Amino acid sequence: MNTAAKLMIATLMGLTASTAVLADDVPHNQVQSLVKEGTILSLDKLDKVATDKHPQAKITDTDLEHEYGRYIYQVELRDAQGQEWDLDIDAISGELLGEERD
Template sequence: MNTTAKLMIATLMGVAASSAALADDVPYNQVQSLIKDGTIQSLDKLDKVATDKHPEATITDTDLEHEYGRYIYQVELRDAQGQEWDLDIDATSGELLSEERD
């Protein structure tokens, strides 16, 4: 393997490592203490933000991440037409940050 190829591989590995450091899944056993401390809103309230945006949809998956110094609640939905949606919600404020149709 030549030097250029090795450098490219090392660079890609560094980018992957730094990306992983910017977004960490919050372990489930820490979620309740974040809610109790008022750091994030209750999961029921955050789920409601998503279902208010898509009233006929069903939540299929959720995930809480600590990303760029803030908590992001990621919600996957499937609407009545079978369309899938990904929503990112600020877990502290409840603000809808992004919405994307799959």
């Protein structure tokens, strides 16, 4: 293997490792502190953003991640027809960033 190929592989491995560091799950005890400090909206308000978007749906799972310097609240829902939805909500502003049907 030539030097250029080795350099490319090393660069790709470094990018992969650094990407993994950019998205971290926030531990539950830290979530409560972030809410209490006013850094992020309350979980009830963030859940309401999701249920306002899908009024007949039930929340099945939630997760808070710190990605690229932002707190992203991820919500999984199941609607009345059994469809599953994944929503990403900005945990600071409450803005719906995206949704995807599973």
